[in-house]
Amino acid sequence: MELIKKLNDFLQSTDSRDFYKYIAIIIGIITALVCFLGWRYYSSTRSYLEQIKGINEQREDEIKELFESHERVIMEQKQVDTLLEQDPNFKIGQFFDEILGTLGLTQKSGKKITSHIDRENYRESILTVTFSEMNMQELCELLQALEQAKRIFTKELEIQKSKKTPDTIDVTLVIATLQHKTGE
Numbered sequence: 137m138e139l140i141k142k143l144n145d146f147l148q149s150t151d152s153r154d155f156y157k158y159i160a161i162i163i164g165i166i167t168a169l170v171c172f173l174g175w176r177y178y179s180s181t182r183s184y185l186e187q188i189k190g191i192n193e194q195r196e197d198e199i200k201e202l203f204e205s206h207e208r209v210i211m212e213q214k215q216v217d218t219l220l221e222q223d224p225n226f227k228i229g230q231f232f233d234e235i236l237g238t239l240g241l242t243q244k245s246g247k248k249i250t251s252h253i254d255r256e257n258y259r260e261s262i263l264t265v266t267f268s269e270m271n272m273q274e275l276c277e278l279l280q281a282l283e284q285a286k287r288i289f290t291k292e293l294e295i296q297k298s299k300k301t302p303d304t305i306d307v308t309l310v311i312a313t314l315q316h317k318t319g320e
Contacts, residue, residue, distance in 0.1 A: 165244075190193075216314055219286060219287060220314065224316070226313065226315070228250070228261045228288060233287075235281050235282065238280075239278060241278060245266070245267055246267060247266055248263060249263070249264040255319065256318065257316070258316065259314070260312050262291065262316055263311050263312070265308075266307070266308050267306065268300070269300060269306070271302060274306065289311065289312060290310070291311060291312050292310035293309055294307065
């Protein structure tokens with residue numbers, strides 16, 4: 137209350153010319169403040185709109201990639217189905233033994249473990265084979281022969297230096313194939 141009384145006394149004591157000067161300054165400050173707040177509001181809004189536009193463009197790109205990926209998956213699934221229909225009685229162990237016989241690596245292979253994993257539409261047959269005392273040339277020939285076979289794929293390859301013979305390696309190879317769930 138006392139602040140208002142002091143302000144009233146101050147205004148009463150000023151002449152009209154100073155009074156209009158103070159009013160003009162106050163109106164100028166209020167106008168500048170309103171202009172600054174308006175500028176700040178519109179610049180923030182513009183910045184947010186640009187961010188939203190960037191996010192939407194990024195989402196559009198991601199959606200395009202997802203659609204392209206989905207189309208590739210559908211195409212690859214059709215290729216796999218065609219490949220599976222060509223030889224419905226394919227056995228991964230038998231096929232691998234034929235490759236080993238062709239390359240002359242039968243004596244270097246150790247234990248073979250076969251396992252299966254059920255996927256959505258397929259059953260994945262996995263063959264784990266260990267080799268001992270191989271050289272790099274034999275391994276490369278084996279991997280090349282496996283790469284040429286469309287029906288199987290390499291899942292894992294582990295190479296260690298052989299403890300028995302120098303300049304040789306011990307290899308653990310995991311390969312797999314897909315089969316229809318209904319057909320074994």
